[in-house]
Amino acid sequence: MNVDVIVREVGLRDGLQMESTFFPTGQKLAWIAAEAAAGVSEIEVTSYVPPKLIPQFIDAEEVTRRSMEIAGLTVAALIPNSKGAERGLALGVHKLNFVMSVSRTHNLKNVRREREESMADFRRIVELRNAMPESRRPVVVGGLSTALGCSFEGRIPVDDVRRYAAQYVEAGADEISVADTVGYGDPALVRKVFTAVLAEVGRIPVAAHFHDTRATGLANVAAALDCGVRRFDASLAGLGGCPFAPGATGNIVMDDLCFMLDSMGLKTGVDLARLLAVRDIVRGSLPDAPLHGALARAGLPKNYIPASQAERRVA
Amino acid sequence: MNVDVIVREVGLRDGLQMESTFFPTGQKLAWIAAEAAAGVSEIEVTSYVPPKLIPQFIDAEEVTRRSMEIAGLTVAALIPNSKGAERGLALGVHKLNFVMSVSRTHNLKNVRREREESMADFRRIVELRNAMPESRRPVVVGGLSTALGCSFEGRIPVDDVRRYAAQYVEAGADEISVADTVGYGDPALVRKVFTAVLAEVGRIPVAAHFHDTRATGLANVAAALDCGVRRFDASLAGLGGCPFAPGATGNIVMDDLCFMLDSMGLKTGVDLARLLAVRDIVRGSLPDAPLHGALARAGLPKNYIPASQAERRVA
Numbered sequence: 001m002n003v004d005v006i007v008r009e010v011g012l013r014d015g016l017q018m019e020s021t022f023f024p025t026g027q028k029l030a031w032i033a034a035e036a037a038a039g040v041s042e043i044e045v046t047s048y049v050p051p052k053l054i055p056q057f058i059d060a061e062e063v064t065r066r067s068m069e070i071a072g073l074t075v076a077a078l079i080p081n082s083k084g085a086e087r088g089l090a091l092g093v094h095k096l097n098f099v100m101s102v103s104r105t106h107n108l109k110n111v112r113r114e115r116e117e118s119m120a121d122f123r124r125i126v127e128l129r130n131a132m133p134e135s136r137r138p139v140v141v142g143g144l145s146t147a148l149g150c151s152f153e154g155r156i157p158v159d160d161v162r163r164y165a166a167q168y169v170e171a172g173a174d175e176i177s178v179a180d181t182v183g184y185g186d187p188a189l190v191r192k193v194f195t196a197v198l199a200e201v202g203r204i205p206v207a208a209h210f211h212d213t214r215a216t217g218l219a220n221v222a223a224a225l226d227c228g229v230r231r232f233d234a235s236l237a238g239l240g241g242c243p244f245a246p247g248a249t250g251n252i253v254m255d256d257l258c259f260m261l262d263s264m265g266l267k268t269g270v271d272l273a274r275l276l277a278v279r280d281i282v283r284g285s286l287p288d289a290p291l292h293g294a295l296a297r298a299g300l301p302k303n304y305i306p307a308s309q310a311e312r313r314v315a
Numbered sequence: 316m317n318v319d320v321i322v323r324e325v326g327l328r329d330g331l332q333m334e335s336t337f338f339p340t341g342q343k344l345a346w347i348a349a350e351a352a353a354g355v356s357e358i359e360v361t362s363y364v365p366p367k368l369i370p371q372f373i374d375a376e377e378v379t380r381r382s383m384e385i386a387g388l389t390v391a392a393l394i395p396n397s398k399g400a401e402r403g404l405a406l407g408v409h410k411l412n413f414v415m416s417v418s419r420t421h422n423l424k425n426v427r428r429e430r431e432e433s434m435a436d437f438r439r440i441v442e443l444r445n446a447m448p449e450s451r452r453p454v455v456v457g458g459l460s461t462a463l464g465c466s467f468e469g470r471i472p473v474d475d476v477r478r479y480a481a482q483y484v485e486a487g488a489d490e491i492s493v494a495d496t497v498g499y500g501d502p503a504l505v506r507k508v509f510t511a512v513l514a515e516v517g518r519i520p521v522a523a524h525f526h527d528t529r530a531t532g533l534a535n536v537a538a539a540l541d542c543g544v545r546r547f548d549a550s551l552a553g554l555g556g557c558p559f560a561p562g563a564t565g566n567i568v569m570d571d572l573c574f575m576l577d578s579m580g581l582k583t584g585v586d587l588a589r590l591l592a593v594r595d596i597v598r599g600s601l602p603d604a605p606l607h608g609a610l611a612r613a614g615l616p617k618n619y620i621p622a623s624q625a626e627r628r629v630a
Binding site for chain 2 (some may be wrong): 149150151152153154155156157182183184186187188189212213214215216218219221222223225226249253256259260263264265293294295297298301302303304305313314
């Protein structure tokens, strides 16, 4: 199906990494299968971090392997370093999302090394990828965390974001992902940052990863759309949070994101009613987690016509 | 103080009209005074509807009179018809917000008459206003409810919104207010509607009234800002809801709106910390009402620099 915007589910990684309760492997796979069936074409299914650091991802290999059996689904995984990349390459995963924070302090806290060490490791990952047979080479994404602000450092200079984006491209990244890890972004800052990054790395895709911590998430999506961004991360029911902001919401809500895009006439390939039904799987396995989402509460507008039939809408 | 954007509190009207519990007059006045002290320069303090229809507004006269004692505050009230206007004119209120729905069905349900009857009554209101001594003439606002969709009729043709806006101007409106009464709007539709209305009535101010029913509220604000809109309604803690969408949030959250604008470098004149403190007054009088708001949960970003000192921000 032709889509205007690619929406990418990250709740199984960004959402579940916050949950102390183990989400059973079978339920993860049910979630992935149901969301893929609803039309979500790319899912970050897990993280290749040491299970002793985050026990939630002890089933990373099984989740990856089984997800790759779903026809048409792009299976992605987060990697903090080349050790993680090796696990992904062994599995033949489709996409490796490497993380580095633009904020020096955040990178030290999150992956325990300097940004230059992260970047050097990213170059090794590209080499490992290039050494693979062509049919098994994953897409390698350079992630820029805390690109719109940092809970340790506050504001982050736009030029730092631009500079690391350029380094990623030079190192051989196939795609860049710009993340507002702690939800500090606003539409004006989003325009500045994405305009700078797109001007620098325009020839490869640039994705946006927003958190809704201070309610600006979907406004930031709209601003990034204006800049030309067509790939957005989100998590079903806004699962997840921020370890530095107790009670705060986490990623933007997938269901609300898909509604906004579809309402704007932008095709996502996602069936909204089927997507909303997937929330029951999350609720079943995490009965105590707060599920966010305005569309789930309010329902679709009266006589709603999806983007795929937008020509039927009145002027 | 010079501001870039005027934010207008409507929670005392749009929020409280949903509440079956009577919010004590003294508490309403405490809320108004505290929010004015936090820097909100315009408040819709009540509605001149018959108290037997909405008992919450039985104290409309007292609330208006006492609010007008606050220096620098623009005191506004909603009016459904010329009877309400007469009450406002007798009080010398600063601003009369007249409501008419662009949707025929919604207008019939809400004010029990045809749109043409509403418009004819609006002309009488302008005449009544013009007959007042100049020093006591209120600003008369022509409101366009359900301008972005209707829970009875679904989509509303953009040209209907434009046409009624033009009729308001011809009738002598000082300002137009375009309302997404049931939260159907998205940034693309907002652009279409506000571009059409502004082109038609450009010489008088156009305000926006958004509901966050489907999570698009602040994204719609950002889109309207792009069109040149500089007046926005909101309610503290998102108080209120929609009688046609149980459990749905109501107006956009004043605190989150002010944060987004301020973060974008747009001065509102509002002190965010003092504004957040006003939530306690609402909580005290409506202990069972759900208070919304992401900023209240997450707090300000680290080292946050307000718009009034934006020159200190790093690039």
